[in-house]
Amino acid sequence: MSGEAPEGHRSGFACFVGRPNVGKSTLTNALVGQKVVITSDKPQTTRNAVRGIVHREDGQLVLVDTPGLHRPRTLLGERLNDLVMTTWAEVDVVAVCFPADEKIGPGDRFLVNELAKVRRSVKIAVATKTDLASPDRLAEHLMQIAALGEETGTEWAEIVPVSSVSGEQIELLAELLVGLMPEGPPLYPDGDLTDAPDEVLAAELIREAALDGVRDELPHSIAVVVEEMLPREDRPADKPLLDVHANLFVERESQKGIVIGRRGARLREVGSAAREQLEAMFGTKVHLDLHVKVAKEWQRDPRKLRRLGF
Incomplete structure (x- = not known):
C-alpha cells in the first residue's frame, strides 16, 4: 500500500480509555461515522479490541477500543486489565475520557496513575458528554482534568471537550489525533471501517441486544459465540440470506431463565x-438461530475463558 500516500500523510493507532461507561465506544462510532463498536448503558460491555478506522485526506486514524480499566475481581477482570495495559503500550496516542457530567473520582485517578507508567504513547484528555454539562461546570471540569495531569505527572498533549451526541468538536478531535500520528502511508484500504472479523462484530451486536433491557447483574455473565455464519445456498443472487448460528452463554440456570423470558418472549425480542x-451491518437478510447455554462460572475458569474467546 505504500506509495499511495500524499506528502505529509499521517497514520497510526489511538485508543480511548477511561472508567467503564464514560462514552468511549460512542466516541469511536462518532469519529468513524458508522456503528462499529458495541455501545450500551451497561459498564463492561466491550471486550474485544475492535478497531474503527477514520479515513481522511491528511491521514488515517485506527481506533482501538479497549475494555474499561477497573480493579479486577475475577480472572476475566484480570485478563481484561492486561489487555488494556498491553494496548496502551502499543498505540501512538492514548486518549483518556472524562465525562463532563461526573466529577473526577478515585477510579479516574487510579487509571491515570496506571497510564503514567506507559512512557512511549502520547496522552491526551477528552472531556466527553459536554452536552450534559453547563458552561460553568465544563470550565471547572477542564481545570480538574489539568490538575489531575499535574498531580500524576502526566503531560496532556491536548485537553479537548467533545459531545458525541451533538457532534460538537468531533471533527477537531479527529484533526488533533491525526496530527499526533507519525508520517506514513495508510495502514488499511480506503473503505474499511473496522478490521474485526465479521463473526466478532456479529457476536458483539447479539450481545448488545441481549444486554439491552436486562437490568440486573447479567452484563458480566453473558458471552456470545457465533458458531457459524454462512450465506444460504440455492438462494437467487438478488435475494441472498445469511444464516447466523450463535450461542449465548450465561453462568447459571437462573440467568438462562432471565435471558429466555416467559415462554421464550425475551429471547425472541433479543x-x-x-x-x-x-441486517443493517451486512446489508442482507439474516436468519438468526440463537440458543442460550449455561457455562458454569465461566468467568473464573481459564479453559472456558479460552473457549469463549478471552
Missing part, C-alpha cells in the same frame, strides 16, 4: 433486535 442490527 433475536429480532439483533437480526435488525445484523
Whole structure:
C-alpha cells in the first residue's frame, strides 16, 4: 500500500480509555461515522479490541477500543486489565475520557496513575458528554482534568471537550489525533471501517441486544459465540440470506431463565433486535438461530475463558 500516500500523510493507532461507561465506544462510532463498536448503558460491555478506522485526506486514524480499566475481581477482570495495559503500550496516542457530567473520582485517578507508567504513547484528555454539562461546570471540569495531569505527572498533549451526541468538536478531535500520528502511508484500504472479523462484530451486536433491557447483574455473565455464519445456498443472487448460528452463554440456570423470558418472549425480542442490527451491518437478510447455554462460572475458569474467546 505504500506509495499511495500524499506528502505529509499521517497514520497510526489511538485508543480511548477511561472508567467503564464514560462514552468511549460512542466516541469511536462518532469519529468513524458508522456503528462499529458495541455501545450500551451497561459498564463492561466491550471486550474485544475492535478497531474503527477514520479515513481522511491528511491521514488515517485506527481506533482501538479497549475494555474499561477497573480493579479486577475475577480472572476475566484480570485478563481484561492486561489487555488494556498491553494496548496502551502499543498505540501512538492514548486518549483518556472524562465525562463532563461526573466529577473526577478515585477510579479516574487510579487509571491515570496506571497510564503514567506507559512512557512511549502520547496522552491526551477528552472531556466527553459536554452536552450534559453547563458552561460553568465544563470550565471547572477542564481545570480538574489539568490538575489531575499535574498531580500524576502526566503531560496532556491536548485537553479537548467533545459531545458525541451533538457532534460538537468531533471533527477537531479527529484533526488533533491525526496530527499526533507519525508520517506514513495508510495502514488499511480506503473503505474499511473496522478490521474485526465479521463473526466478532456479529457476536458483539447479539450481545448488545441481549444486554439491552436486562437490568440486573447479567452484563458480566453473558458471552456470545457465533458458531457459524454462512450465506444460504440455492438462494437467487438478488435475494441472498445469511444464516447466523450463535450461542449465548450465561453462568447459571437462573440467568438462562432471565435471558429466555416467559415462554421464550425475551429471547425472541433479543433475536429480532439483533437480526435488525445484523441486517443493517451486512446489508442482507439474516436468519438468526440463537440458543442460550449455561457455562458454569465461566468467568473464573481459564479453559472456558479460552473457549469463549478471552
